[in-house]
Amino acid sequence: MVYIHLPGQxxxxxxxxxxWLKSEANYTWVYFLDGSSKIISQPLGWFEKKLDFIRIHRSSLANPVHVKHFSQKKSRTGSIELVNGMTLMVSRNRLEHTVTRLKQISGLSRL
Structure with missing residues (x-):
């Protein structure tokens, strides 16, 4: 098991x-599998450097382990559905990278 020490915890x-994680100025909301969340006094980039998560939007990182489904529309927009039922939009600029990372991590079964 891999652990991370969150500042202030x-x-x-x-x-x-x-x-998943969501940026809010120089803070980051961390959303957990049990439904809880915490705000951490570090920017999203700090987490991006420490975790092997996928940057799906300028303000969001997703844990690929918890991606249940990925969908892409013809208009070059996409979304991911997480195991907790949350759907997050994938930005146009991050779409190709998201597809590549999901294929590397989880294979084609979820794409």
Missing amino acids: HQPVQVDSIV
Whole structure:
């Protein structure tokens, strides 16, 4: 199991318990598998350097382990559905990278 120490938290957190992250100025909302969330005083880029998550939007990172489904429309927009039922939009600029990473990580079964 891989853990990360989140700034301001006493106990390290198991990386697989993190579903996705959302940027809010110089803070990041961390959303967990159990439905809880915490705001951390680090920008999203800090997490991007430390975690092997997919940057799906300028303000979002997704844990590929928790991507249930990916869909792409002809208009070059896309979205991912996470195991917790949340649907997140994939930006046009990050679409190709998202597809490539999902194929590398999880194979074609979810694409």
